[in-house]
Amino acid sequence: MNEIKVPLPPVDEQRRIVSWLGAISGRVTEARDILARRHRDIIDVAKSMLFPYGSTDRRVAFGRLLDRRTLNVRVESDVEYQFAGVYSFGRGMFVAGRKAGRDFAYKELARVRAGQFCYPKLMAWEGAFAVVPSECDGMHVSPEFPVFDINQDLVIPEVIEAYFKMPDVWSKLAGDSIGTNLRRRRLNPSDLLAAEMPLPSMDRQLQYRQVARQLKAADLAMQVMESDLDVLLPAALVQLFCSEKPLADGRLPSSAVGRIPEFAASDRSRPSLVDDSDEEISDALICCVVADELQKAGKRCRRFHLSKFAYIAKRIGGIPIYAEFIRHVAGPWSPRINDVAQHTAVHRGWLAMKGERGDELIPGPRFAEALAMAQQKHGVHLGKLNAILSKLHTFGDSGLERWATILKVVEDLQGANRSVTEEAIQAEIDGWPGKREKDAFGRDSVQKAIRGMVHEHWLPPIAAQ
Incomplete structure (x- = not known):
């Protein structure tokens, strides 16, 4: 010293x-x-x-609103499992770590799906309840986390989520125990299903759904x-x-x-420490995470990759990326990613440009600072993001462009309230300037990619026509 x-x-x-x-x-x-x-x-x-004061809404047992799911994954020692966890105090579910089957004792796990309800039995007393968000879809929880389907004929997920964010609900479920005894108390599924909640009318629930989107x-x-x-x-x-x-x-x-x-x-x-907006910084940090993942895989990170990776991460993983994406000859493209976010990262020394055309991005002198900030800013999403990136960096450029393009077409079809079929997807691709001339977008290649995305749960099953 x-x-x-x-x-x-x-x-x-x-x-x-x-x-x-x-x-x-x-x-x-x-x-x-x-x-x-x-x-x-x-x-x-x-x-x-x-749940307004003085409401006369009928009370309904959770046994009618929730249907418990059984453990549905048999653990294999040489398989890695992506886990999800649940924050205390009504803060929802988060992406946790990955573990190989040999590293834990459970013989079975539960795979959760978006829209289900889940909680850890030991932590329910402090508000550890969650409706599974889209970014945790397909992840795993231990047998200590009961998982339930929500009976949406009676109650929508947004209402269940709102109800279990209320501190007075936690105390009711925990009972009268306090201190150490409370911490030892476990909320068993049978006790939860026997409890009741006031059930708003479906009209009021659907009105709340519109407000809930803005609140979220x-x-x-x-x-x-x-x-x-x-x-x-x-x-x-x-x-x-x-x-x-x-x-x-x-x-x-x-x-x-x-x-x-x-x-x-x-x-x-x-005091103002930076000139860049929060949105620009956030997207620039995502660019740094992409560059880091590609570097660890021994691959180059080119400008071509940034928009494709960022678009898929936003579309599939629900990663909070502010950039909007448009159709471009090389696939979904965003000027905010390829120009603004990249410039922000280079200006701050997080990334540097390399190559005769300056189209390759490499770690800059402050790259470690960027990764630390990304952990702080996007930590809850990084597990999902890295899982997506680790899948994508196995693709060649044509495969990456093909999958990103198909996802953008599906998004556009859904946004226009049009049917999403293989024929409709192919027709949109054929009409996308610059795509039809590429071998990567032939009918067989597109259909194979669609099947791959359905297998990965990136798309729902899609009819031929």
Whole structure:
């Protein structure tokens, strides 16, 4: 330790640094308080719409609303299983780690599907309930996580999700036990199915579904903000101490010190560390994750790959990517990905450009910083994203373009309320400029790709015509 030199600016500059960081810390605390209040507001909106005070809605046992599923996956020692987990306090399900069958003792698992209901028996007392989101579809949970189909003739998933986000529901299900006894209490499926909930009319449930979409979007935006707050102070320290090499005597160079804003901790103005928008940063971090996955697989990351990987990740994995995608001769393409996000990543030193045409992206000097920020910002989604990327990097360029193109065609057909059949998909591809002339989009190749995507559960079964 005695041999380590620490960059040390003059005392006056140290005071300014402390003042600056203190102001940022204060703003972070205030922002977290605001987000917590907005989260409670979302719960209150749902409660007032679905379960208003004094309501005379009939109470229905969960035994009529939920149908328990049996364990449906026999564990094999040499197979890897992607697991999902459930957050406490009504925060939903998340992508957990991957484990080989030899690394755990369970002989059977449950494979969950989007729209099912799930909870860990031991953690139900603190609100660990979830409706399975699309990004966790097909993942696995242990036998300690009962899984249920929702009887949508009586109740829609959005209502079940809203009900189990309410803290007073958790306490009712937990009973009167407190402290250590409460922590030891397990909510067995039979006890849950015997409990009751007030059941709103189907008309009110469907009205809430429209509102729930907006509430979910707002909640997702707040999660992104919380992720930003998590990395704000580390990013400030990186800007201060890591972006410039110290001088020979250990002091920070004037160019680094000069970046510290002139304001006191009591100043209400918000310090601005970056010029890029949150959306640009978020998409740029996705580009870095793509580059990292390809690098680990020993493959080059070219501009051609970015939009295809990002589109498939957004479409199949539900990854929060802000860019929109359009039809392009080389497949789904986004100027926000290939221009704005890429420029942001290069400008920040996360990626660098290589090759005569500058179309290859390689890790930049701050690549590790980008991956750490991606973990903070997209951590809940990275398991799903990496699973998708590990599948896609086995494809050649033609296969990648073909699968991305088919997914875009299916999205467009669904958006136009048109039937999705193999014939309709082929007709759209034939009419997509630049596709018909490519061997990769012949009828046999397209049909084979459709079957592959159905097998991967990326598409539902599709009729020939």
